[in-house]
Amino acid sequence: MGLSADATPPRLHSAQAITLLREHEITPTPQRVAIARILLARAQHLSADQLLEAVNRSEPRVSKATVYNTLGLFLRKGLVRAVVVDPAKVFYDSNTRFHHHFYDIKSGTLTDIEETEIGMPALPNLPNGSIVESVEIIVRLRSRFTQ
Amino acid sequence: MGLSADATPPRLHSAQAITLLREHEITPTPQRVAIARILLARAQHLSADQLLEAVNRSEPRVSKATVYNTLGLFLRKGLVRAVVVDPAKVFYDSNTRFHHHFYDIKSGTLTDIEETEIGMPALPNLPNGSIVESVEIIVRLRSRFTQ
DNA sequence: AGACTGCTTAGACAAAGTCTAGAAATGTCA
DNA sequence: TGACATTTCTAGACTTTGTCTAAGCAGTCT
Numbered sequence: 001m002g003l004s005a006d007a008t009p010p011r012l013h014s015a016q017a018i019t020l021l022r023e024h025e026i027t028p029t030p031q032r033v034a035i036a037r038i039l040l041a042r043a044q045h046l047s048a049d050q051l052l053e054a055v056n057r058s059e060p061r062v063s064k065a066t067v068y069n070t071l072g073l074f075l076r077k078g079l080v081r082a083v084v085v086d087p088a089k090v091f092y093d094s095n096t097r098f099h100h101h102f103y104d105i106k107s108g109t110l111t112d113i114e115e116t117e118i119g120m121p122a123l124p125n126l127p128n129g130s131i132v133e134s135v136e137i138i139v140r141l142r143s144r145f146t147q
Numbered sequence: 148m149g150l151s152a153d154a155t156p157p158r159l160h161s162a163q164a165i166t167l168l169r170e171h172e173i174t175p176t177p178q179r180v181a182i183a184r185i186l187l188a189r190a191q192h193l194s195a196d197q198l199l200e201a202v203n204r205s206e207p208r209v210s211k212a213t214v215y216n217t218l219g220l221f222l223r224k225g226l227v228r229a230v231v232v233d234p235a236k237v238f239y240d241s242n243t244r245f246h247h248h249f250y251d252i253k254s255g256t257l258t259d260i261e262e263t264e265i266g267m268p269a270l271p272n273l274p275n276g277s278i279v280e281s282v283e284i285i286v287r288l289r290s291r292f293t294q
Numbered sequence: 295a296g297a298c299t300g301c302t303t304a305g306a307c308a309a310a311g312t313c314t315a316g317a318a319a320t321g322t323c324a
Numbered sequence: 325t326g327a328c329a330t331t332t333c334t335a336g337a338c339t340t341t342g343t344c345t346a347a348g349c350a351g352t353c354t
Contacts, residue, residue: 027300027301029300029301029302031301031302032301047341048341048342049340049341062302062303063302063303063304064303064304064342065302065303065304065305065343065344066301066302066303068341068342068343069301069302082234084231084232084233084234085231086231087229087231087236087237087310087311088310088311088340088341089234089340089341089342090234090341090342102273102274102277104274104277105280111274113271117271117272118268118269118270118271119266119268119269120268121265121266121267121268121284122265122266123265123286124260124264124265125264126249126288127249127251127258127288129290129291129292130249130251130288130289130290130291131288131289131290131291132286132287132288133252133287133288133289134286134287135284135285135286135287136284136285136287137268137282137283137284137285138282138283138284138285139270139279139281139282140279140280140281140282140283141273141274141277141278141279141280142277142278142280143276143277143278144276144277144278145276174331174332176319176331176332176333178332178333179332194310195310195311196309196310209333209334210333210334210335211311211334211335212311212312212313212333212334212335212336213332213333213334215310215311215312216332216333234341234342235309235310235341235342236309236310236311237310237311
């Protein structure tokens, strides 16, 4: 059943969120600020669904369409990264430093692997005319005591 | 748009497919053989949907539920690997050697990176009580001439 | 005011994948 | 052979994530 949602997730102050958005050339609407205050409060991995639920525990209300639009916008503007590990949903990662992930298969939990903790692989020759967009290493884990 | 489906995909002979299934302790039913003949004919990446379509271009017909059941079974028995890169669907990889992937963002095409082509990174310390299930490196690519 | 722009919204929609309940095949054993 | 149990397959309903559409709203400019 995954993680129970944090009852009182930390939030950025509105002023901080607005500054962050402006720095990334994003018009700070009330909905975007509400989303940023939660998602960008710390390094974390949230699905669109979890975020929608967290945002709507308080005012202002934000629609599902706006959550998806905003996540897409944050992604394009480099405020968050998408992590594709669970076939059922995308996680949005507010840690924008270069890093990788442990994925606990059973619980569905993502944990960061900082760049310094892992040796960068040597890249192979690229297909012609290609540019590397990203390099993601995913280490899938299972508990030693579970079958 | 992705790739146009191969009009005449290569197929294993039924006898070969049956042998492969038996070697992996899978009862070779007609449906499983039909799926194996296509999926295991060569190293390739197919989605459940592509496979369903390919199988049903010929007899015997196989239902959607059976395709999903069979892919799950092949996965558990180690005949194929799942590759999660596209949020919209899982690819099933008939190359079971240890290897990694290029993913062309625009076309949605997967290409293998053989183990010898890439330097393996040193693994970080694992969370306590964990076992590594798999290590997957995904290099996302985009064309140099596309914005 | 009127026109234009960008943003948000509800709800319809699409697509991948799961589940259910029954039918069909297969195997076992007396 | 017949009776029964087990496994597999199937159609179709269903769930969930995510997208799309059309309308409304707010601010800005002239």
